[in-house]
Amino acid sequence: MLTGFYPLPWWGYLLVVLTLTHLTIASVTVFLHRSQAHRSVTLHPLAAHPMRFWLWLTTGMVTREWVAIHRKHHAYCDIEKDPHSPQVRGIGQVLWQGAELYRGALSDPELLERYGKGTPDDWIERRLYSRFPYLGISLMLVIDLLCFGVIGLTLWAVQMLWIPFWAAGVINGLGHWVGYRNFETDDASRNLLPLGLLIGGEEMHNNHHAAPLSARLSCRWFEFDIGWFYIRCLELLGLARVRTASLIQKQPLDPAAALNRLQLLRLYGRQVLLPTLKLEYPQHGPASRRLLKRARWLLLREKHRLTAAQRARVDSSLSMSERLATVYEFQRRLREIWSLPERSGERLARALREWCEDARSTGVAALEEFAERLMLVSHIQQVRV
Secondary structure (H helix, E strand, O other): OOOOOOOOOHHHHHHHHHHHHHHHHHHHHHHHHHHHOOOOOEOHHHHHHHHHHHHHHHHOOOHHHHHHHHEEEEHHHOOOOOOHHHHHOHHHHHOOOOHHHHHHHHHOOOHHHEEEEEEOHHHHHHHHHHHHHHHHHHHHHHHOOOOOOHHOOOOOOOHHHHHHHHHHHHHHHHHOOEEOOOOOOOOOOEEEOOOOOOOOOEHHHHHHHOOOOOOOOOOOOOEEEEEHHHHHHHHHOOOOOEEEOOOOOOOOOOHHOOOHHHHHHHHHHHHHHHHHHHHHEEEEEEEHHHHHHHOOOOOHHHHHHHHHHHHHHHHHHOOOHHHHHHHHHHHHHHHHHHHHOOOHHHHHHHHHHHHHHHHOOOOOHHHHHHHHHHHHHHHHHHOOO
């Protein structure tokens, strides 16, 4: 039968393929990524097993292999050993050949032993999912053909290409190439979009690299993570237990953020550096104001990550204001605290207190207020420890 058991209008087939591929994306982000790779959420078997089965049907991916490759990506992000970094291999190769890079990464004999621990190793995993990964996608082809007839072959092809393109290509490629950054991580990760709908919330890739153990990938008011929405629904049904809801704090400054480098630097930029920069605008003429505005986001980035032209723009901006140069220098000193040799929680807290004592005598109001708040929460952190 050419039309299968369920003939549909064209928009019906479109709706079917979007629904099926979204189920796959949701299973990847909730089960493979957040639950298995990072352990930020624990799923009840009633939630985990359907996702495992669906991924076997629609991707043929082996859980242990995917998890191992992803963990290695975090261990060597955007350097030579990264399995799929566009900074190393080029954006074209990662975007269009992401699946091939995944298969190539499996040639590392130590990969699974070192990075694949803790993944499912039950009877069905050993005897079916891992042993016959292509049986699932073959079964999916039969199901599509029976349900939708000849056009089911097209639907199946889209399903097979969806994850290699969107997950292996777009997230791993464009997610380290273009977009905006909430956090100055040591890698090149970017947030592609603030609305994480199409790729299950993985669009906020910079947020994820800033806090890999967070089950929630959104952190700003305008960001929406549909994967987190699904996790919360499962949690309300008693099918999920969130181990780490969020390491990315929205509060102005609290003890949990006091000793977290990326959170603290982000707060410093928004509460000290950018407000100080805005105070400088009225003090200068139109040409200087344009220069300051063009350097606005460059001032938040680490200087060694800037191009020569960008560094020159930053230097020109700093030369125009002693106050701005002061807060920029204290930002640099704040970054260096986490580079201390033989770093420990006690030594880090002591270095932060010394930084605060110096900052409180600068005469820059925003910097002094930030230092006062940081002194308070650092003291609370020390008492709690």
